[in-house]
Amino acid sequence: MSAPHATAASPFRQPRAVWAVAFACVISFMGIGLVDPILPALAENLDATPSQVSLLFSSYLIVTAVAMLFVGWVSSRIGAKRTLVTGLAVIVVFAALAGATDSINGIVGFRAGWGLGNALFIATSLAVIVASASGGFSGAIILYETALGLGIAVGPLLGGELGGISWRGPFFGVAALMAVALIATLAFVPDLPRPKRVTSPLAPLKALRHRGLLTMGIMALLYNWGFFTMLGYAPYPMELDAHELGLVFTAWGLLVAAFSVFFAPRLQARYGTAPVLYANLLGLGIVMAVIAAGVTDPTTVIVAVIVSGAFIGINNTLTTQAVMLVSPVERPVASSAYGFLRFIGGGLAPYVAGKLADATDLSVPFYLGAATFLLAIPVLASGHRLLRRAETDTGEAEPVTPTLTPVGTPAPADAPPVIVAVGAHHQAAAVVDAAARLARDTGSPLEVVHVRQTAVVEEQAADTETEAQAQAAVTAHLDRLGGLGVAARGQILTGVGDHAAAGRALARHAAEAGARTVAVGRSPRGPLTQFADGSFTSALTHAATCTVVLVDPDEEPRPLTARSLTQLRSEAR
Incomplete structure (x- = not known):
């Protein structure tokens, strides 16, 4: 952090192990945005309703959420590399099976298996990159963030290009790319020492007894409810083909990445975590309300979705930091507990949105999404003092950092x-x-x-x-x-x-x-x-x-x- 170098160390001077995992991160982070451009095509080609297609998100995210409770225990028993490799292998198998099936129910089921692999991978990838870095951990983290941003931005673009050929293309594309990442991880990532202590599978649930962690987790659940309502249903009123949808969500992903990496920390430093989150959640609520009110106007929906990327990028960064600031438990345990609640919200939202859309009209799920963004504000406010104390380190709360x-x-x-x-x-x-x-x-x-x-x-x-x-x-x-x-x-x-x-x-x-x-x-x-x-x-x-x-x-x-x-x-x- 403060070495007397005359020149700055490059984040790209890293061993092959870091590059192998970073490549896998790009493909993994493509997973969600990749399917957005093909949602209307899936509904048309497989004779499915939008609510049935939305279950691709629900199965993927709910399995990811439940698996987050156990990945710490798995990793502490078999080691980070084996957990990482297992996750990659599971993604390869289930992505290929999703592309090979001929029914929407089959895709939904195989996406659930994909979610299991995703949980195993994301829970260990950052730790493996940091442990493998010899070019400086700061550079390795920047590389990880770059991989995240690239995956979010490129995922919809690749999904749109491959989806323009066939709806099966994105699934087979992920399977092929992840197979390359799996081989590279096996070849270049060294075995890492297992933790001295095995993590209990109940530890994340027990951690939610802490008020600060539970408050931030519920806020994240509400936020992700609105977020995945938009991802699951916004493509339909846009009335675009797979290629055009890919371009729209690529523009959205670029804003997510830019505001997450570059602007969120600056806003946090200037105004504090809680005030920025309040304003950000309000902004997301307004954007979702605009989508709901203009759901019959494709241009309104397209512009609003792209603009939402800026708010989502800020929220993704600051919410996680808020969780870690107020959590008096070990980092991996806090991550698992927070991930569980976060992904549960994202998984339930598309299912409920589908039922509402079938029973009423397409604007109602978006209005509900706007309401969940706004409801997250008083939830966050209930933990304001805990977060403020954590940031100022007054010593009045439970043990926090710095x-x-x-x-x-x-x-x-x-x-x-x-x-x-x-x-x-x-x-x-x-x-x-x-x-x-x-x-x-x-x-x-x-x-x-x-x-x-x-x-x-x-x-x-x-x-x-x-x-x-x-x-x-x-x-x-x-x-x-x-x-x-x-x-x-x-x-x-x-x-x-x-x-x-x-x-x-x-x-x-x-x-x-x-x-x-x-x-x-x-x-x-x-x-x-x-x-x-x-x-x-x-x-x-x-x-x-x-x-x-x-x-x-x-x-x-x-x-x-x-x-x-x-x-x-x-x-x-």
């Missing part, structure tokens, strides 16, 4: 300390040693804060390093400094979500500790990456009440200001 964990025996703090922030990087020691010289010159004790980040993407969260690894890194710094006669103490800062949040958390800690100076090294991440998830150094500099300096082993320490930060970003380019 958190600071002392390491080793505290050194006497008879003078304001110099705090140095470092991450899991091979040049972290050089940054600490440079900060130690600054502390010695000012007669101050040194505090080493090791930043341990949790990556949050979609409904998944993965720690970039274990607690034991973080403690070992801090202990190594303290032992080395002790040998040099430098008085030092250690802390581990565990953060969730973007780097900017961790920077603000460190600024609060520095103020509470009465720090003289906070020292950081050059960020190894490029300007695009820092724009996407926020800059740790920028957030720290703007929030800190003390001096923030850039330390470099080859240069004199220099204070950071808004102007110097701009210069640093220019140099990184």
